[in-house]
Amino acid sequence: MDSVNLDVLKASVRWIESGRRVLLVTIVKTWGSSPRPEGAMLAICEDGSVAGSVSGGCIEDDLIDRVRRLGIEQTLPEAVTYGISADEAHRFGLPCGGTIELVLEPLTRASGIDALCRRVAAGELVARSLDMKSGVASFAPAHSTDGVAFDGHRLVTIHGPRYRMLVIGAGQLSNYLCQIALGLDYQVTVCDPREEYTDSWHVPGTTLVRTMPDDTVLDMKLDERCAVIALTHDPKLDDLALMEAIKTPAFYVGALGSRRNNAARRERLETYFDLGKDELSRLRGPVGIYIGSRTPPEIAVSILAEVTALKNGVTLPGEFQVGGAKAMLDIAADERTSCGVAGPR
Known part of the structure; x- marks a missing residue:
């Protein structure tokens, strides 16, 4: 509700x-x-x-x-x-x-x-x-x-209770993402054990916790009305949250990062945390839909657009997602290069 x-x-x-x-x-x-x-x-x-x-x-x-x-x-x-x-x-x-x-x-x-x-x-x-x-x-x-x-x-x-969102990391992107998430009526919890980030956190309406991410996931008892988004770029924090969140019924589990970082993350989770292919298939990353976003506010919009689509039962084609769209752009750039056409700069 x-x-x-x-x-x-x-x-x-x-x-x-x-x-x-x-x-x-x-x-x-x-x-x-x-x-x-x-x-x-x-x-x-x-x-x-x-x-x-x-x-x-x-x-x-x-x-x-x-x-x-x-x-x-x-x-x-x-x-x-x-x-x-x-x-x-x-x-x-x-x-x-x-x-x-x-x-x-x-x-x-x-x-x-x-x-x-x-x-x-x-x-x-x-x-x-x-x-x-x-x-x-x-x-x-x-x-x-x-x-x-x-x-x-x-x-x-x-x-029922409001949809909940757990954001890992209290950085600049999290600031913008949480403000928009509050407007979308999520009950937002931000988890970050790093004092250098939490001491300056100030987004009214959010709950800030300084516990370790895996403990936070377990404490929140995530259900089908929950989303988890890892934004720290620090594997020691993001991976801890993801390894537990993937096992929950949360409707959205995703992490920020490039396609290369995302592939490395999946390999780590499979190798060191013994997560199976089916569990890893629930992990979304790179998070967001492709809108050419570059600034933190634009990236926040991109991520929450994807979260909203899943929440509303909308299946996005692969080419709409950040990873799929960039892969298609790479193919197009290679084709232009092979034809002797200079790509955009």
Whole structure:
């Protein structure tokens, strides 16, 4: 769960506990372009106060106006659709004629939102199943690959702790990468036992630890909602983190470095740490997608673009990745040279 949806649920709990009625709005389906993804939430208090969003603002305005005029009289969930016609799409700010389906659920103490927030705070990944006919919600363990499901009779939403990112190294590149990662809503931990780097580290919102990287990986108990990125260029630190991270379910494990350094790293991990081919196949490196990046901020964007693609289940062709793209550029340069054409300088 991202922090936006968690804030929505926490606001709902506060309003319910103060004796006010609340309408929880969840995106369950989109067609065409949509400003917010399936699973995004909006809570509307009976006084018109809101938390979260489901569009660029126009649908929120319509729902708020409805609550202010009619109150929250409904007792059962209902599904509504915006943007079927071109006029509606324009009116509600849905680009490219997009359509969005929402479930409007009136919340009470019996909805269990407070218990859901407690389970998320405890680190659980939870599936909340809402029966549209009765309005009764139930909870069950979920998997990281689960998503929003709605068949008109039952709505299942997935709730859990934020995605976590472990960054090895507190250098300049880490500074830029962590700032962007925070904006992407990761819970960021930076590990570096070197005092010369940690003494000058200052990125608000991150957690800095000075323990050895392999110990940190083990202590964090990484799961499918975690990413590990090694950025020190020091094999004594990067290799320690990678040898343990590769064995975890983390969805992304990668290390900075050239193609030559990456090949040497794989050889070290296989020879000295007894990692198998299958385990090493999970290691991404050189990290990032090829965008011609040169400066630390550009490299940070490149790396996080690749992390985001994996997180969202997007498989990038080899030529999009830094190693594959540079290999293709080398081939092109060799071909130009063999043809007597000077390459770029």
